[in-house]
Amino acid sequence: ETGVTQTxxxxxxxxxxxxxxxxxxxxxxNAMYWYKQSAKKPLELxxxxxxxxxxxxxSVPSRFSPECPNSSHLFxxxxxxxxxxxxxxxxxxxxxxxxxxGELFFGEGSRLTVL
Amino acid sequence: xxxVMQIPQYQHVQEGEDFTTYCNSSTTLSNxxxxxxxxxxxxxxxxxxxxSGEVKKQKRLTFQFGEAKxxxxxxxxxxxxxxxxxxxxxxxxxxxxxxxxxxxxTKLIIKP
Numbered sequence: 001e002t003g004v005t006q007t008x009x010x011x012x013x014x015x016x017x018x019x020x021x022x023x024x025x026x027x028x029x030n031a032m033y034w035y036k037q038s039a040k041k042p043l044e045l046x047x048x049x050x051x052x053x054x055x056x057x058x059s060v061p062s063r064f065s066p067e068c069p070n071s072s073h074l075f076x077x078x079x080x081x082x083x084x085x086x087x088x089x090x091x092x093x094x095x096x097x098x099x100x101x102g103e104l105f106f107g108e109g110s111r112l113t114v115l
Numbered sequence: 116x117x118x119v120m121q122i123p124q125y126q127h128v129q130e131g132e133d134f135t136t137y138c139n140s141s142t143t144l145s146n147x148x149x150x151x152x153x154x155x156x157x158x159x160x161x162x163x164x165x166x167s168g169e170v171k172k173q174k175r176l177t178f179q180f181g182e183a184k185x186x187x188x189x190x191x192x193x194x195x196x197x198x199x200x201x202x203x204x205x206x207x208x209x210x211x212x213x214x215x216x217x218x219x220x221t222k223l224i225i226k227p
Contacts (some may be wrong), residue, residue, distance in 0.1 A: 106159070
């Protein structure tokens with residue numbers, strides 16, 4: 001139990017489908033992140049939200065759309081994905097990102113396969 | 116651009132042997148973090164080093180931060196099967212408060 005819960009754990013979708021990934025953190029943290037993890041590549045930061053405000057969008061294609069309705073919940077809406085988008089999508093949260101000292105708490109990830 | 120290089124990519128050891136992974140940054144880091152990801156799991160925070168030349172120990176794990184704060188290492192003494200996984204280092208991106216630059220990880224494999 002990490003305090004960060006992601007659903008679904010596994011998702012298979014076609015290129016024309018619309019789906020969403022959900023993340024919930026029970027740690028009282030202020031910052032939430034979406035990361036993409038592909039095989040043999042460093043973790044790639046996609047989006048950052050701090051106090052519900054998006055503070056970073058790392059040139060992520062518009063087929064990925066984040067939503068942060070409150071400090072505890074984060075969504076990643078998926079639409080018209082490509083097979084190369086297949087990866088493990090990790091949600092994380094942290095407390096003191098402003099001071100750049102906060103450790104990241106990761107969820108267990110959502111394994112996405114795009115057919 | 117700013118990079119964090121981590122070597123080796125893989126290390127095969129016999130149980131009981133030592134393991135070391137190295138992390139080198141192209142720029143000076145204000146701090147460095149280490150994470151472990153078990154097979155099929157998610158990254159879990161191990162430690163953060165902040166001071167130049169800092170050395171911290173967690174049981175059989177020893178973490179070092181270089182004097183110039185551009186490199187770091189993780190050494191595991193007498194590996195056990197529970198140590199299996201991928202070890203990542205990560206440091207802050209310059210001029211950013213929330214972005215970490217990640218190494219590609221070193222996968223520790225215990226030979227049967």
